[in-house]
Amino acid sequence: MKFRAKIIDVGCLNHFTRVVNTISKLTKTCILRLTPGNLYFVLSGKIASGGVSMWCELSQANFFDEYQLEGVAPEANEICLEVTPENLSRALRTAQNAKCVKIKLTKKHCPCLTFAAELPTLSSVSRVVTHDIPVDVIPRRLWHDFKEPSVPDFDVSIYLPPLKTMKNVVDRMKNLSNFLVIEANLNGEMNLKIETDLVSVTTHFKDLGNPPWGDDGSQGRSHSRDPELMAQTRVDIRKLQQFLMGQQVNPSKAMCNIVHKRIIHLILLHEDVSLQYFIPAVA
Amino acid sequence: MLLSTHSQTVDDNYVLVASLDNVRNLSNILKAITFKDHAIFNATPNGLKVTVEDSKCLQANAFIQAEIFQEFTIKEDSVGFQINLTVLLDCLTIFGGSTVAGVTTALRMCYNGYGYPLTLFLEEGGVVTVCKINTQEPEEPIDFEFCSTNVTNKVILQSESLKEAFSELDMTSEVLQITMSPSQPYFRLSTFGNSGNAHYDYPKDSDMMELFQCSKTQTNRMSLLKPSTKALALSCKVSVRTDSRGFLSLQYLVRNDDGQICFVEYYCCPDEEAEEEY
Numbered sequence: 001m002k003f004r005a006k007i008i009d010v011g012c013l014n015h016f017t018r019v020v021n022t023i024s025k026l027t028k029t030c031i032l033r034l035t036p037g038n039l040y041f042v043l044s045g046k047i048a049s050g051g052v053s054m055w056c057e058l059s060q061a062n063f064f065d066e067y068q069l070e071g072v073a074p075e076a077n078e079i080c081l082e083v084t085p086e087n088l089s090r091a092l093r094t095a096q097n098a099k100c101v102k103i104k105l106t107k108k109h110c111p112c113l114t115f116a117a118e119l120p121t122l123s124s125v126s127r128v129v130t131h132d133i134p135v136d137v138i139p140r141r142l143w144h145d146f147k148e149p150s151v152p153d154f155d156v157s158i159y160l161p162p163l164k165t166m167k168n169v170v171d172r173m174k175n176l177s178n179f180l181v182i183e184a185n186l187n188g189e190m191n192l193k194i195e196t197d198l199v200s201v202t203t204h205f206k207d208l209g210n211p212p213w214g215d216d217g218s219q220g221r222s223h224s225r226d227p228e229l230m231a232q233t234r235v236d237i238r239k240l241q242q243f244l245m246g247q248q249v250n251p252s253k254a255m256c257n258i259v260h261k262r263i264i265h266l267i268l269l270h271e272d273v274s275l276q277y278f279i280p281a282v283a
Numbered sequence: 284m285l286l287s288t289h290s291q292t293v294d295d296n297y298v299l300v301a302s303l304d305n306v307r308n309l310s311n312i313l314k315a316i317t318f319k320d321h322a323i324f325n326a327t328p329n330g331l332k333v334t335v336e337d338s339k340c341l342q343a344n345a346f347i348q349a350e351i352f353q354e355f356t357i358k359e360d361s362v363g364f365q366i367n368l369t370v371l372l373d374c375l376t377i378f379g380g381s382t383v384a385g386v387t388t389a390l391r392m393c394y395n396g397y398g399y400p401l402t403l404f405l406e407e408g409g410v411v412t413v414c415k416i417n418t419q420e421p422e423e424p425i426d427f428e429f430c431s432t433n434v435t436n437k438v439i440l441q442s443e444s445l446k447e448a449f450s451e452l453d454m455t456s457e458v459l460q461i462t463m464s465p466s467q468p469y470f471r472l473s474t475f476g477n478s479g480n481a482h483y484d485y486p487k488d489s490d491m492m493e494l495f496q497c498s499k500t501q502t503n504r505m506s507l508l509k510p511s512t513k514a515l516a517l518s519c520k521v522s523v524r525t526d527s528r529g530f531l532s533l534q535y536l537v538r539n540d541d542g543q544i545c546f547v548e549y550y551c552c553p554d555e556e557a558e559e560e561y
Contacts, residue, residue, distance in 0.1 A: 165410060168379035175373045199370050201377065203412040 001079055001137070002070035003034055003105035005060070012063045013101060017092040018248050019058060019273050024085035025246035026054055026277070031138060031146050035078040036069055037061070041085070042146045051280040052239055055149055062272035072140055079105065080138035080146065083113070091115040091131035099126065110134050149276065152265055154257035155231035157213060158184040160266070161205040163254060166192070167244040169203045174237045176201065179282060182240070183232030184258055186210050186225055194237070211255050231260040233281045243277050251275075299326050299362045299394040302354035306390040306405060308539040309347060310375040313368065315517050315537070315547050316343035318510035322368040323421045326394075327361050334424040335368065340552035342425060343510065347545050354391075362394065364418035366401055374414040378407045394418075427550040433526040436463040436501055438470055439494035440485065442518045442535070448472055448483045449512050456481075457506065458554065463525060464500035470523075493520065503531045504554035511535075514547040529553030 007013045023030065023041045033040040039060055045053035060067045071077035095101045095117035102116045112132040119127045138146070160166065169192060173180055177194035184190040190205040243266060257265040266277040303309055316322070316335045323334040330348035349355040378388050388407040395402075400415040452459065456474035463470055470485040470492070487495040503525060511533055515521065518535035525531050533549040 161410070165378070165408070169377055169412065171379070172373050172377045176370060197417070198367060199374070199414060199416045201374060201412060201414045203377070203410060205410055207409075 001072055001105065002068065003079055003103075004066070004068045005064045005103045006066040007063060007101045007103075008065045008099070010097075012065075013092075013095065013098065015272075016058075016063045017089070017096070019056070020085055020088045020092055022246045022248055022275070023054075023056060024089045026242060027085065029082060029084050030054065032081045032083045032135075033078060033146060034069055034081070035071075039063075040146075040148075044145050045278060045280065050236065050239060053149060053278040055276040057148075057274045059272050076140060076143075080140075080143055081105075081111070081113070082136035082138055083133070087131075087133045088113070088115075091117075091133060094129050094131070095119075106132070108132050111137050149278065152257065152259050152263060154265065155225070155260045156184045156186055157211050157255060157257045158186075158188065158190055159209045159211060160254040160256050161190065161208055163244060163247050163250065167241075167247075170237065170241050170244055173201060174241050178237055179234055180237040180240060181232050181234045182256070182258065182264055183230040184208075184256065185230045186227040189230075190256075191230070211253075231258040233258055233261055233264050233279075234283075235264060235279045236282055239279045243279070296395045297356075297393050298358045298396045299392075300354060300356045301326075301331070301352045301390075301392045303351075303390045304353050305387040305540055306375050307387070308351055308541065308543070309390065310372060311517060311539065312345045312347060312537060312545050312547065313372055313375070315514035315535070316345050316510070317368050317372060317513070318343070320367055320369055321365055322371070323363065323365050323424055325361065325363045325421070325424075326357055328357055330355065333368075336425060337510075339425060341505070341510070342427060342550045343514070344424075344548045344550075345545065346547075351539070351543050351545065362396070363421040364394065364397075364401065365421045366416055366418050370416055371401070374403055374412075374416060375405070377405055377412045377414070378410075427530060427532075427552075429524075429526055429530055429532050429550060433528070434524050435499055435527050436497040437494065437522065437524045438463060438492065438497070439520060439522045440470075441491045441493065442515055442521050444485070444489075444491035445521055446515055449515060451483075453478060453481050458504045459506075460502060460504045461523065461531065462500070462502045463497050463523070465497045466500070469495070469497070494522075501525045501529065503529060503551065505531065505551045511549045514549065518547070 007016060027043050031042040033042060037060060039058045041056040043054035045051050071079055095115065098117040098119050100118045104114045106112050106114045113135050115131040117129045119129060121127050173194045176199055177196050181193040188206065188208040188210055190208055191202055193202045249270065251268040251270050253269040255267050262281050264279050268275040313333060316333065319335050319337055325332045328349065330346065333345045335343045386407065388405055391404040393402045400417050403414040405412045453474040453476035455476035460473040462468065468484045469487040472483040474481045485492060514535045517537045519538055520536040522534040530553060531551040535547040537545045537547055539545060
């Protein structure tokens with residue numbers, strides 16, 4: 001197993017740092033899958049993570065100037081690691097003004113991702129700061145847990161309102177209730193609702209637009225669906241808040257697929273990064 | 284108008300409807316009296332009075348006159364209810380606490396009378412939030428019987444100077460003592476904390492002193508009055524008065540976002556141990 005990569009463009013470095021920062025706000029630990037074409041940050045919906053799943057995909061060519069990978073086996077040319085994103089964030093923070101950042105899979109006292117940042121100095125000699133971040137190598141037999149999630153058979157797909165507005169509203173609603181209902185219809189309307197003994201609050205978003213999913217199969221039933229009919233799911237408000245807190249940059253596209261009373265599937269698309277987040281329904 | 288479409292069904296039975304183009308003209312002043320969860324609302328054709336009390340010895344009132352509202356319609360002489368103030372504030376600030384230049388949140392508040400929830404319609408940038416907050420039977424606020432004929436000492440100060448003093452107060456002191464006297468030290472704030480005793484003196488001819496009328500030396504001790512510091516922060520002037528029984532009245536003149544004037548007033552009972560040496 002071998003992995004070596006290098007970032008020399010400061011824009012790419014900042015962008016990569018922002019992505020890692022976002023991931024670190026969403027979860028304490030996750031899986032980092034390295035393949036010849038892409039990097040994936042994955043969280044599979046187990047009890048430990050409260051049932052949320054995450055799939056973040058980056059095209060390596062958009063970030064790295066050099067990228068060399070030798071996976072576990074020729075027919076399985078990838079590496080799967082368990083990482084703590086906060087540690088990656090920290091390493092990248094010191095690399096902010098670096099001329100170049102090299103990432104390598106190494107073995108110190110345990111497997112590590114070693115970040116070496118070459119920092120500019122006043123003299124001609126560069127200063128190198130190295131971080132050895134311990135990681136766990138995930139054996140091949142467990143890889144099936146970290147496959148790309150399939151898009152669920154959703155009832156409604158809708159574009160999200162501005163994330164900042166959603167975050168402000170959800171932050172306040174969290175003071176009032178532990179659970180929130182998110183509902184939307186094919187008329188571009190979305191409501192966020194909370195209800196307790198003390199108070200009920202509903203925020204109405206209109207004219208959001210519904211993404212035109214392709215004619216390929218499963219979403220075909222949306223054609224016959226009453227556009228006014230709401231699909232709704234009740235979720236733990238902290239999970240939605242956590243998702244919204246992590247977003248640092250406005251995505252080029254943001255949408256939400258709702259499977260009535262089962263799950264919400266949030267999709268954020270940036271130029272070269274896509275993030276999917278699944279929040280299951282609570283009773 | 285977005286808000287009126289939503290509230291049409293409520294309008295027919297309302298006893299109170301109040302609207303504001305900028306909800307901060309209500310939420311800011313309510314923040315100045317939020318030291319307890321519950322507040323008593325009393326609306327009359329003159330406007331809104333909101334009261335918060337603590338253990339029968341501290342009372343805060345916020346007055347928002349009818350003229351402050353873009354619409355203020357009341358069908359009875361007096362409409363009252365009790366409501367959870369922290370919940371109300373979370374609803375009034377549902378679109379976020381901070382201000383963005385040029386963006387205001389509009390409010391329409393409707394109440395259908397006894398037993399009904401208070402309904403709020405808030406709108407910002409085309410997004411509408413509807414809140415229904417349960418109300419309770421209002422308790423009768425305590426009448427501190429503070430009347431101007433009984434006032435022994437009165438001082439009006441510009442808030443600027445008091446804000447400075449309050450920001451430096453020794454918070455390890457359990458009490459804040461206010462001394463007013465026709466002779467030295469005239470107006471003194473004192474604390475008795477872990478690092479010792481501290482005194483802030485204001486001479487009667489100071490620039491900050493707009494009015495000084497003291498007839499006898501009086502000392503009032505109260506628990507550090509942290510609740511009133513929020514009102515102080517919003518205000519531009521404060522009047523401090525004591526009466527012959529030793530009750531204290533603090534009146535804050537607050538200017539809202541649009542420069543209009545509202546009042547916040549705090550009443551405090553005299554401290555039982557006022558006789559202690561200091």
